[in-house]
Amino acid sequence: MYIYNSVKKEKLKFEPLQEGKVKLYVCGPTVYDDAHLGHAKSALVFDLLVRVLRAKGYKVTYARNITDIDDKIVKKAIENGTDIQSITDRYTEAFHAEMDKLGVMRPDLEPKATKNLEAMFGMIQKLIDSGHAYATKDGDVYFDTSSDSEYLSLSKRTQDEDERQNRVESSQLKKNPADFALWKSVKDGSITFKSPFGKGRPGWHLECSAMIEEHLAYKETPYSIDIHGGGADLLFPHHENEAAQTRCATGHNLAKYWIHNGFVNIDGEKMSKSLGNSFFLKDALKEYNGEVLRFYLLGTHYRSNFNFNTQDLEASKKRLEKLYRLKKRLFGLAPNSDATPFTEALLEALSDDLNISKALSLIDAMITQVNETLDTAGKHKQLKKETMANLAFIEEILGFGVQNPFEYFQIGVDAQTKEKINTLIRQRNEAKKAKDFELSDKLREEILSYGVQIMDTPQGTFWEKV
RNA sequence: GGUGCCAUCGCCAAGUGGUAAGGCCGCAGCCUGCAAAGCUGCUAUCCCCAGUUCGAAUCUGGGUGGCACCUCCA
Incomplete structure (x- = not known):
């Protein structure tokens, strides 16, 4: 097995930390809205990876988290006048249903942020105790990037003045603009969680590091897990920050291999909320069978950028x-x-x-x-x-x-229409037998008017929806 | 501005030093009462320039053109 490690930027022979076993963690969705094609692509890529690893005999433990606490979720809950769980439950359920349609297997573990706050508190405390994090008088806790000599080793970035100035400031009390929140205090009385550091919410990057240690990680190997994956946009800052937290809190590296899948673009443009060109999976599923979408989205190498369009989708459909x-x-x-x-x-x-x-x-x-x-x-x-x-x-x-x-080619045709088509086919076959080709062609025209095509074979006459 | 990725037939897309896979579309046939499906055959020298090499789409340098990350994002 060879895998391209996107941190080392080269294809490497895959050698698991423990013989015959693979521990894989993938960043899953933040459940505040319907899944788009990018979520589908990522889920499909890692579904394929798991299937291949298992076919090769590895015992794979596959974890994919659900981020169910986040500012966007809170915002939506407030807008809808409801609590966050009714938002997250709804979109988690929708996510599962849509992934099922794509034939994506469920991961072995699906940890949720809200269920793992204790693990996060523990990691924050470790980071504070070891001098890698600090609390501000506002009640925030930040990771001190200057305390980690290997910070930015993952994404190979350099921190120049431009970047520092470009980084969005959330607090004037940060020691370094690059420092990121482990715990964010919330004082506006909206949705908060109690913690040893005051009321607030966890920083986004923290949950993955904490949940990996809690549910998946090896304790005695130089790396917590074998493979960590996600979309290419997560390399920085999300994975960089995860790696820093884990390194500083546990003394070992997060993952031996990093896999990042490419983006899905629409008409050559990146699909994103801010561009307003998101393509929801549920809309694509209205037009196409989930397996066709699976075949199409998986049909291009996982690291390439993927340009979604219906022409290519139709070509994939024919190939399937x-x-x-x-x-x-x-x-x-x-x-x-x-x-x-x-x-x-x-x-x-x-x-x-x-x-x-x-x-x-x-x-x-x-x-x-x-x-x-x-x-x-x-x-x-x-x-x-x-x-x-x-x-x-x-x-x-x-x-x-x-x-x-047989059913595959007749999806979307109701039972009554099927019966009609079958009756017409019987009549046409009788006409053919009697060599009445004028009648049989007329009957075929009628059959085709139902939006299907027919094919005569030695085994009989079959029809397919066009 | 910083960092990185990419550029192969009309379209999609492998190959990453030894002489261009595959799919869609198209054309010509076979089969079929006619179709459909299936099968057969045909269609590129790899963005440009220079270099390394016996040999490059594949390596190096330069150029041109796309794109991404640096801010929530799969």
């Missing part, structure tokens, strides 16, 4: 359909469960820093080759069994082709 058509051809056959040359090649491709393009080209080559053989006379018993094993492996490792292939 090729897989489903082969499944239709072999429907109902049992696989032999042995690894095949194909499954080995597929796993090898994905083991190279998740080379999805290589993987997809292998799948297409396999599909074409099987179709070609099936087009010739013969039963091809062994090939069929082996192909079923290949398809099962594709489902397992990529999550592609998981639906019933």
Whole structure:
């Protein structure tokens, strides 16, 4: 297994901290709004990583947090005249439902910030005791970046005057403009939590460091966990700050490997709240099957920036359909469960820093080759069994082709319409049998008017929604 | 201003020193009553310039053009 470490900026052989095990933590969503395509991309990328690692025999413990305390959540709760939990519950539920539609497996652990305040208090105290954090008279607690000689080693930044001036000031009492809040005092009487440092809210960066130590971390290795991941925008300042906290509070480094996925852009522009061009996942799911979106979003290498557009999405959809058509051809056959040359090649491709393009080209080559053989006379018993094993492996490792292939092509057609179409197909087949092609063509026109296409095969006439 | 990434066929996209994968679209065939699906064949020398090398899309330098982070953000 090779993984590109985005901190070292090179592809490295993956060697876990403990033989056969992988501990992975990914920064999850802040649940104050519906998930957008970027959340989907990130969740899909790490879903794929977990599947590949497991296929390679690693015992993976996968954690992805839910940030359920944050200024934006508070703001929304106040606007809606409700408490934060009704906001966070609602969007957490929506997030889960949408990820399910994309075929994203649930993580093993899903820690929430509000449930881990004690762990955060403990880490703050350790940082204060060791001189890496200080409290102000306002009741805030800041991480003292000047106390960490390795600060900025993750993002390889330099702190010049320009940057210092550009940083948004939240307090005049900070020793250094780069210092970031571990605990923010809140005095306006809105939503606060009690802590040994006064009433307030935790800083955003703190939760990940604290929850990793609480739920996931090794205590005796030079790194807390094997892999830490998230969107590329999190490298700085979020991950830089997490790394600093963990390093200073525990004496060991946070993660051995860092993985950052690229952005999703819309029409060449970064999707963001401030640009007003967010694309909600729920809207995309109204138009497209979750598996099509999965296939599309996963179809480009995870580190590349991804430019979302419907033309490319349609092309991806067609490519996925090729897989489903082969499944239709072999429907109902049992696989032999042995690894095949194909499954080995597929796993090898994905083991190279998740080379999805290589993987997809292998799948297409396999599909074409099987179709070609099936087009010739013969039963091809062994090939069929082996192909079923290949398809099962594709489902397992990529999550592609998981639906019933006949139903897949008929999604969105109601039972009544299906019945009508089937009746017309029967009538047309009778006309064909009687060589009344004029009538059969007329019937086909009528069938096509339902927005479907039909295909005559040796096994019978099938139809698909266009 | 600081830091970093990228530039491969009409479109999407691998390859990162040994002579350009794959998909979509298009064209020509096979198959089919006709279609659809499937199959076969055809379509690039890798932004520009200079250099290193027996050999570069792949390395170095310069240029041009995109983009991102530095502020909440997957």
